[in-house]
Amino acid sequence: MNWDDVIIEAAATDIGMRRANNQDSHAMVRASNEEGWRQRGHVFLVADGMGAHAVGELASKMASDLIPHTYMKARSGTPAEAISKSFREVSALIHSRASANPDFTGMGTTSSALLLLPFGGLIAHVGDSRVYRIRNEVIDQLSFDHSLVWELMRRNHLSPGDQSHSIPKNVIMRSLGPEAEVEVDIVGPLEVRIGDVYLLCSDGLSGPVTDPEMGAFAANFHPREACKYLLNLANLRGGLDNITVLIVRIGAWIDPDSGEVEQQQNAPVKPARKAQGPGLFRRVVDMIKNRGKSSGPEYAPDEPHRTAPCPINDALIDRLDELSRHAQEQAIAQAWSLDWTQLATFRREFTEARAAANPRKALRKLGEIITLLGQAGRFARKSSGPASPVH
Numbered sequence: 175m176n177w178d179d180v181i182i183e184a185a186a187t188d189i190g191m192r193r194a195n196n197q198d199s200h201a202m203v204r205a206s207n208e209e210g211w212r213q214r215g216h217v218f219l220v221a222d223g224m225g226a227h228a229v230g231e232l233a234s235k236m237a238s239d240l241i242p243h244t245y246m247k248a249r250s251g252t253p254a255e256a257i258s259k260s261f262r263e264v265s266a267l268i269h270s271r272a273s274a275n276p277d278f279t280g281m282g283t284t285s286s287a288l289l290l291l292p293f294g295g296l297i298a299h300v301g302d303s304r305v306y307r308i309r310n311e312v313i314d315q316l317s318f319d320h321s322l323v324w325e326l327m328r329r330n331h332l333s334p335g336d337q338s339h340s341i342p343k344n345v346i347m348r349s350l351g352p353e354a355e356v357e358v359d360i361v362g363p364l365e366v367r368i369g370d371v372y373l374l375c376s377d378g379l380s381g382p383v384t385d386p387e388m389g390a391f392a393a394n395f396h397p398r399e400a401c402k403y404l405l406n407l408a409n410l411r412g413g414l415d416n417i418t419v420l421i422v423r424i425g426a427w428i429d430p431d432s433g434e435v436e437q438q439q440n441a442p443v444k445p446a447r448k449a450q451g452p453g454l455f456r457r458v459v460d461m462i463k464n465r466g467k468s469s470g471p472e473y474a475p476d477e478p479h480r481t482a483p484c485p486i487n488d489a490l491i492d493r494l495d496e497l498s499r500h501a502q503e504q505a506i507a508q509a510w511s512l513d514w515t516q517l518a519t520f521r522r523e524f525t526e527a528r529a530a531a532n533p534r535k536a537l538r539k540l541g542e543i544i545t546l547l548g549q550a551g552r553f554a555r556k557s558s559g560p561a562s563p564v565h
Contacts, residue, residue, distance in 0.1 A: 175292055175366050175424075177208045182427050183218065184397035185420040186405045190378055191413030191555050197223035197230035198376045198418040199238035199283075203246065210246070214253060215291035217242040220303045220418050222376040224349060225272075225281040233268050233283035233351050240264045241285060253291055254360050257298040261285065261350065261358040265300075268351035282351035286317055288372055288422065294473060295372075297361035301349045304380050306388065307364075307478075308371040311485045313389030314478030316361055320348035344377075365473045368425040371397075378415035382408045387494075389484025391541065394534050396429065397421035403541035406548025407494075410501050413552070430534060486533040494540045495524075501547040512550035517543065 189196040201219040205211035221237035223230030241260045248256035264285075272281035284301020297305050302319040322345035350356055371392045379388070383404060391400045391407075401419050408417045428435050505512060524539035 186401035199234035265350035315480040378417035382411035
């Protein structure tokens with residue numbers, strides 16, 4: 175990657191439909207200058223807290239605030255060493271905080287971070303919050319869930335298609351805080367290509383929303399829109415947990431419907447740089463330094479833990495259309511407050527897009543319908559108690 179490569183990111187988080195407070199946190203920390211970028215790159219992180227009352231919220235906030243800060247301040251070690259050390263130090267701080275106060279028993283958090291660096295991508299990971307990559311209509315899960323179910327599958331005691339209902343899916347085998355020391359998974363370096371989309375999320379999203387659904391929305395819409403659609407889809411399916419989604423797109427966003435181009439979002443101020451790249455002296459110095467070395471970085475084997483195709487197809491559109499219609503019936507039955515005129519307009523535009531064989535526009539209109547209904551259901555929940563999930 176290069177310092178002036180276009181990177182567009184967005185994030186969304188929500189309390190969900192059942193929880194009393196939001197124990198999720200996230201961070202998006204850009205290097206402030208080119209030298210900082212060369213040393214530490216950019217950091218994107220999601221954390222999902224655990225513990226009674228507000229202790230999970232505190233733990234995840236400590237992770238999202240302190241891990242990027244500690245990592246960016248590190249003056250020694252490779253990026254992999256520095257981020258791993260940052261995870262361990264923050265885990266020790268959370269553990270110390272919990273040990274000092276009996277009310278903080280069980281305090282902990284998952285944390286998954288994506289680093290974008292000159293030599294590619296790195297992932298640091300503890301827990302079951304996930305990091306995905308979407309490329310060429312395929313979504314790959316790059317992080318391993320540190321959960322009981324995934325550990326049983328790793329040891330061949332359970333097959334992926336035979337996840338018994340008797341095995342709780344929310345048992346986390348590794349997290350920051352409960353133990354004095356923690357093992358941090360490091361994945362990479364990974365090749366990063368223009369057009370890649372990375373998605374980080376808590377299990378409040380990956381539980382109710384399938385990988386192909388996440389991939390289709392993230393790949394085909396601006397990160398800001400995709401985050402909105404996915405968050406409301408999770409809420410429409412029950413919102414049983416806090417929901418956080420963070421999407422990073424490599425390359426400029428060109429809206430197929432309007433032709434508008436967004437070059438970069440929240441871009442750091444960059445020093446003046448000539449279009450032809452480094453000057454002659456800099457290039458000669460680099461050539462001398464790299465004499466005898468490989469012409470490019472050695473990337474880690476591309477071996478995702480799970481992979482699935484994620485095109486926009488009739489099966490996806492039919493499934494989401496059916497979900498939205500069931501939600502609309504529920505909205506009528508429970509007298510949800512929403513803009514029915516706008517909903518009717520989106521329905522008409524969705525029907526027209528399908529008739530015109532424009533699947534992306536049809537999915538966008540479904541996303542807007544899901545957003546209207548998801549927000550209305552969320553408001554109804556606040557007013558009268560938990561709403562039933564829509565299947």
